[in-house]
Amino acid sequence: MSGPLLNWFREIRERYVHPSKLAKKGVLGMNRRNISYISRYNPRHLYPLVDDKLQTKQIVLEAGITAPDLLGVIREQHEVKDLAKLIADIPGFCIKPAHGSGGKGIMVITRRDDLGYHKTNGQIASISDLERHVSNILAGLFSLGGRADVAIIESLIEFDDCFTGYTYEGVPDTRVIIFKGFPVMAMMRLSTSDSNGKANLHQGAVGVGLDIGDGSALRAVQFDRPILLHPDTGTNLLSLKVPHWEQLLTLAASCYEMSGLGYLGTDIVLDRQKGPMLLELNARPGLSIQVANGEGLVPRLRQIEALGNKHKMNVQQRVAYSREHFSRKP
């Protein structure tokens, strides 16, 4: 009689991990992230700075941080017809909602020819498709709660060739978690055919955990499972090493002073000419980075918390501290 019950228990044990094991590994859970880190270190009034990409652009400009150029902003429905004029002689650009969440509503146009505008996934859009997309953004289709929004048009990043072969369509970006100004964990997000050219891990993008010390790959996962080769290109993911690593970490860490947020996700891309560029800030960065690194965030966060507030380190010193303490390579 207890047979099926026992089997059921065994199955549960196979599928789920005991919480104490996760705790031992220092894995940060969603509830804990929300209560102990986000709501404690991110003052509510600073959220608009990162949730509104237009405001982010402004503070980025003031702080002199490199970021993609702003080509234009469309705020009202009647301005939509000016879109064609705005993008008249720009070959590649990107349309974003200012209040988008989770990468929703971002349309990337890589080039244009007689056929129309080429999207990253190879589809071709006409100018009226673009206009419709912009008016959807204005109506709040992609913003939280459906609030009216504005559309931002940014120049396209000419991303560095060093990642060719590691990504299928889409822009590979580096996510660095900055805690109280210290880079604590980093990963690279590579789009795949499963993720439709998007860089979100839950949609099927590959996450590659990066060593904070030198930016080399530690581990790669897709759909939370470890993998070795890129599913589309077949490149060995563990051979990945991000160049300009120190510059990249410094850029990420300086976002702390700029935004005032204690627990921050920074998305950085490498431009062929300009080097690391800040693409986006996130006040509620996801937890998948732990899976990609095969390591929990909690011990590192604790270590930073233990430093207290009186250390008076500047950006370079903080980056050096993290590279020294959080590197897993000897």
Place this chain on the structure above:
Amino acid sequence: MASRKPFYLLVGLLIIAGISLSLHRHYTYDIPWLPGEKRQTWSIEAKVEFEATGGEVLASLAIPGTQPGFTQLSQHTASPGYGLAYTEKENNGQRAEWSIREAKGEQALYYRVDMLLDPYAVPPNPSQPPELKVNIEKEPYATAANQLLDRAQERSSTPFTLARELILEFQNQTQNAELLAQLKPQINWVVQLLQQAGVPARAVHALYLEDGRRRQELIDYIQVFDGEDYKLFNPQTGEQGRPDNLLLWEYHSGPVLEVIGGRNSMVTFSMIEQEQPFSVALNQKFSESELLNFSLYTLPLEEQTLFKGILLIPVGVLVVVLLRILVGIKTSGTFMPVLIALAFIQTSLLTGLIGFLLIVGMGLMIRSYLSYLNLLLVARISAVIIMVIGMIALFSIIAYKLGLTEGMKVTFFPMIILAWTIERMSILWEEEGPHQVVIQGGGSLMVAVLAYLAMNNELIRHLTFNYLGLQLVLMALVLMAGNYTGYRLLELKRFKPMVEDK
């Protein structure tokens, strides 16, 4: 970090206050913990509405007395400006009579009676058999009627079997039945033919008691006598006997409502089931002066019915909070599942699920056409709302034509919520594919079903309505859940690969 002490103090206080309030109610008012221990009483409110023509008004409403199955506990009326008299007619029928010298415009009179569900009830004025009277019908109705009666008489031996067979005969001989129905309703024919056969019978007006119903109307039953004994028959099915929860409202051959000096008169009924201990039920001692007696029973009946539903919402909300924080299920729209669960309570689970899937499924198909039209968001949502209303109307009509009265209940779904659900699902479909739609839609539906099961639970309904203090405990639970920093159940699965390889 700020000290957590005040927080735990608050939670502790809420729990202690909630539990002690509940204990107080249990021991002082003897309200049982379990719904099974209750004495059921029904409060039934009749609302008489009519339009007074400007002169004298006399409104007379038949009222029920103690009868087999129910003991009358008390009765009240509310009728500003009207004189009131309870009268007894020569045929033992009791009536409430309201009178006023002058009245104009819309009038509303209320009569409320509390009935105790009582298998041992002894009626003081038992229902008397009506006098036999024989109508002479003209042809061809007389022949058709006699054919029905003859067939029924052949197959019956007693007055009760005759009544049953006669009702069945109306279903067998459809041609005759249709012919007769042209002259007067079937129920009148059955009564008349029974009288013709020497069996005293009458049509009575009864009320089917269902908890929390409003604006109900009386239904007809046939009362057939064999000497002093009588039995009730369902005029449609011929089923014999009184169904549980059927209260006879008018059973003395009188009209239900008579209004002199008014027009467009109607009477509707609201009812609510109350659970009271036997002593309280009999004595009706609800002292209104006591401060601690925070009882919803002191509210008017319609509001009580409303509160019965409202007080369940915190339970549904708690289910959503627990599933999101402890389990980590994603739902489309935070509290959309609670609203859907509320609709399920009205429709019953299976009908609700089928209706919901039908409407959302069809909505998604039509909505996919709307996305080609390139509309602005507000206009598109409005179009979806209109579309949902159209679909609900369509489904109701189809269900009615097919004879599925259950299907009519789709009207209970909150239309705006359905429209938003369709819109969100449709966007999800366009952006992340049908797979995500199934996951998120399924998640929401699962939460809705669980919330429904919790809210529809007999025990929980009983506790939330009778023990207001439990709302404080629910509040404390929600607060505690909001402070939970542990892992979610689904995270245990998600982070499993991290622990496996080393």
